[in-house]
Amino acid sequence: MILHLRAAVEQLYAVPPARFTPLRSELVAEAKSAGEKDLASSIGALRKPTVAAWAVNHFVRQHGDEVDELRSFAALLREAQRTLDADQLRLLGRERAKRVDALADRIAEVAAQEGQKLGAGVAQEVRETLTALIADEEAEASVVTGSLVKSLSYSGFGSVDVADVVALGDLGGESDDASPRPSLSVLPGGGGDPVDLEERRRNRRTAERARLQSALETARAELRAADRQVAVLTARQEEVTEGIADLERRLATARARLEKVTGELDEAGGIRDRREREEAAAQEALDAHDDAD
Numbered sequence: 001m002i003l004h005l006r007a008a009v010e011q012l013y014a015v016p017p018a019r020f021t022p023l024r025s026e027l028v029a030e031a032k033s034a035g036e037k038d039l040a041s042s043i044g045a046l047r048k049p050t051v052a053a054w055a056v057n058h059f060v061r062q063h064g065d066e067v068d069e070l071r072s073f074a075a076l077l078r079e080a081q082r083t084l085d086a087d088q089l090r091l092l093g094r095e096r097a098k099r100v101d102a103l104a105d106r107i108a109e110v111a112a113q114e115g116q117k118l119g120a121g122v123a124q125e126v127r128e129t130l131t132a133l134i135a136d137e138e139a140e141a142s143v144v145t146g147s148l149v150k151s152l153s154y155s156g157f158g159s160v161d162v163a164d165v166v167a168l169g170d171l172g173g174e175s176d177d178a179s180p181r182p183s184l185s186v187l188p189g190g191g192g193d194p195v196d197l198e199e200r201r202r203n204r205r206t207a208e209r210a211r212l213q214s215a216l217e218t219a220r221a222e223l224r225a226a227d228r229q230v231a232v233l234t235a236r237q238e239e240v241t242e243g244i245a246d247l248e249r250r251l252a253t254a255r256a257r258l259e260k261v262t263g264e265l266d267e268a269g270g271i272r273d274r275r276e277r278e279e280a281a282a283q284e285a286l287d288a289h290d291d292a293d
Helices: 005-012 017-033 037-045 051-062 064-083 086-113 120-135 137-143 171-178 197-292
Strands: none
Touching: 005 017, 005 037, 017 037, 017 051, 051 064, 051 086, 051 120, 064 086, 064 120, 064 137, 086 120, 120 137
């Protein structure tokens, strides 16, 4: 005998879609027979879940451990969004798609075992519900009640609209107590390699320190090479400067010699001019003597 609404929800959302409406009618009739008119009215108002919602509900109830693995990843990814860089978030994003696809396939497989084959559209609704679970804690709490009445969807930003998605809005806390959030330290299973956030952080810090150490060693080596180059060029500069000073001394000496030679040349030129005039006068005197004969 159904004595309260929660018990009715537990029964109704555990049965296949084809059994939902007949069972609801039976429970309404039982409540009326017991004189519980308000309870009968509340049971009659419970909505039949969509096929996608039923498939997720059934899987949550029968394979909660596999759902917990996705919940672990969901909490890990939310933490990663606050701590990891873009490259690692992209890596976790690819991991998310793998896990969603893997669990959606499992949900379809289990539904088929119950005689309910999921079409392409319904399978997509299941994937969207799992994606919403990962993205939003309220969506996660709604899914784990096992009493969804419709699928969830996540647009890629903001929160997930969870209004009227479960049979009773206050079931989330009780279901969560029965299935506590797993630890975030190590992520098991899910169709991909385990992802350990702390290990990733340590690896990032180790890799970053190695990069910085390498950069420091490179900078030191380049500084030593630059010091050697400066020393070589300083010596060359001193050599060239000394060479210029020597050339300047030699130039000064050459200029002094040039000035002396120039003076001597001027003197010699004056003497030659006189000798030339003397030679011309002697020639003229000789010519005059010969003409007199």
